[in-house]
Amino acid sequence: MNSLTPSQLFISFSKIGMSGFGGVLPWARRTLVERDKILTSEEFSAILGICQIVPGPNIVNLAVCVGSRFAGARGALAAVLGLTLGPIAIVLLLATLYQHYSYLETVKGLLRGISAVGVGLIASTGFKMLRDEFRFPLMLVVVAITICAVTYFHLGLGWVVLVVLPLALFLARKKALGS
Numbered sequence: 001m002n003s004l005t006p007s008q009l010f011i012s013f014s015k016i017g018m019s020g021f022g023g024v025l026p027w028a029r030r031t032l033v034e035r036d037k038i039l040t041s042e043e044f045s046a047i048l049g050i051c052q053i054v055p056g057p058n059i060v061n062l063a064v065c066v067g068s069r070f071a072g073a074r075g076a077l078a079a080v081l082g083l084t085l086g087p088i089a090i091v092l093l094l095a096t097l098y099q100h101y102s103y104l105e106t107v108k109g110l111l112r113g114i115s116a117v118g119v120g121l122i123a124s125t126g127f128k129m130l131r132d133e134f135r136f137p138l139m140l141v142v143v144a145i146t147i148c149a150v151t152y153f154h155l156g157l158g159w160v161v162l163v164v165l166p167l168a169l170f171l172a173r174k175k176a177l178g179s
Helices: 006-019 025-035 041-053 058-101 105-133 139-151 157-177
Strands: none
Touching (some): 006 058, 025 041, 025 105
16 A cells, blocks of 8 residues: 555544554554555564654554654644544543442452453564564574563663664664575
8 A cells, every 4th residue: 555645544543543452552463464454564563663662652653653654744643643532532431430430349350351351462463473573583583682681681671672783683684685
């Protein structure tokens, strides 16, 4: 798909925002890569990688990047508004309900269940993205070092990027050159 209008971006990201119960990222990937084919799997992973190392919520950063890529600043604004307006209204309503009913055991149990679903959705997106890396197995070294740096050494995002980025860039260059 070569270009999208701000209206199309608003509608597409509204669907993503309103479908993203438990986490928007899995729905963003499904919509942008699998269903609407706006981005390839590799493009999605590359854009998401950039969005994760800059300040702000990853999914909002993704909306800005995708929106601006297809329709400039107006597209970025349309994508972000589409992504956020509906969910903000729902969260405000739920916050009001939670304020009144949070003491109920049923509500507490419901929230624990919703949390587990969110973890599952995020994990499934990670596994889908990991499948892409099997096309160039050396990139799995970058994945392994990143996981180790975060889980074993408890490094923050900035340190992980500084440590892993040189190897990732080297391997990405090799991948691009086809060696």
